[in-house]
Amino acid sequence: MTASRKQAALDYHALPRPGKLGISITKPVSGPADLSLAYTPGVAEPVLEIQADPEAAYRYTAKSNLVAVISNGTAVLGLGNCGALASKPVMEGKAVLFKKFADIDVFDIEIDAAEPQAFIDTVARIAPTFGGINLEDIAAPACFEIEEALIERCDIPVFHDDQHGTAIVMAAALLNALDLQGKRIEDARIVCCGAGAAGIASMRLAIELGARRENLWLVDRKGVIHTGRDDYATLNKEKREFATPPTERRTLAGALAGADVFIGVSGPGLMKPEWLMLMNERPIVFALSNPVPEILPEEAWAVRKDLIMATGRSDYPNQVNNVLCFPFLFRGALDVRARRITREMKIAAVRALAALAREPVPKEMLEAYGQKSLSFGPEYIIPKPLDPRLRECVASAVARAAVLSGAAKQPYPPHYPSQGDIR
């Protein structure tokens, strides 16, 4: 980042008041009569209602539209283990996106607990406050154990954004990119650099969508994950799930020979431009690490012109970033009061995002991005975050899937668009 951009980023966060969020009051509090309703004695009435029936909390408190964005700061973007406090700007940022794009209120919570059990117990104890929990920037492999335990212990949706939000957006973009490159997911050889939260979930979802396990190559700091590796016995079970048979192709460059797709969810600058030449014709390169991708688009374009390129950033075309998922997925889940986020809801989000990119782009979006035209193609494989259609499109698909998969406690909302088979 240039010195002036760095200063602009710091000023944005510091001025005119520190941070990016505040709290607003939703009821009149202008005189003693209001006070006697908002506080004592009136407040005792909803307390007693909720004590008698916990579901009444959705009627009398902010719970129904309140999500916790929770981190322990162990994998902050691609910056690594920065600690709970230093993760706060990112968590406030996620809160801003929830509010801006889906009108969901968020408390960001940074928990100083690197030990999974301490983290799990803390989150489980504060869960009653919220309608949903978005886990963020928690490093693998602890993130898998943490999410599993919290889904089990909480009666509200728990969703690890870096796993599933990333996987959903990556999958939607991948389906579209493969189509444009004239390839099928069933045949595609996919190399994923990064075998953490985002990498494991992305590969699991790719399989759900038709990718063949034997075509997937997962790479971590020590290279290709294969059953002949010295440290195989000590690898976590999520990495072992994707281990290839013993191979001599043990480096990222080795894995890339003859690959159709590169997915980077690891760290900055790990993909060398010359390695792109090892890939098959018409390759797909998703360099998704933030803030600095595995390879910059200008470096990739300098080497070959037949690729489709995406990053996680807002300043290049094709932003494959979980912001395209979490606000809208939670909107749909909260609106039908889903108990959990099911496989069906995730796949519905993938399909909705992929389909929206193929629709004509509204004028207001072109204006927002200062572009004259934008249509489905190599530089537009996935909708853009400021697209006003995302909320209705993704939330309604998720809500429908929640209702049809039996996860919803409430019917499909009357104000949502009719989906033909559901109202």
Ligand SMILES: NC(=O)C1=CN([C@@H]2O[C@H](COP(=O)(O)OP(=O)(O)OC[C@H]3O[C@@H](n4cnc5c(N)ncnc54)[C@H](OP(=O)(O)O)[C@@H]3O)[C@@H](O)[C@H]2O)C=CC1
């Ligand atoms: N665009 C988007 O929407 C998103 C992007 N991301 C990005 O993905 C990256 C990973 O995030 P996340 O999965 O949450 O983090 P994790 O800490 O869970 O996983 C990081 C993974 O990257 C691997 N890795 C790190 N350095 C290297 C290297 N030099 N060579 C090979 N592999 C390496 C690690 O290997 P090992 O297991 O050996 O330690 C680990 O498997 C971050 O940069 C993040 O910004 C994440 C979520 C969303």
Ligand SMILES: CC(=O)C(=O)O
């Ligand atoms: C986008 C995001 O969640 C990440 O890079 O961690």
Ligand SMILES: [Mg+2]
């Ligand atoms: Mg994240």
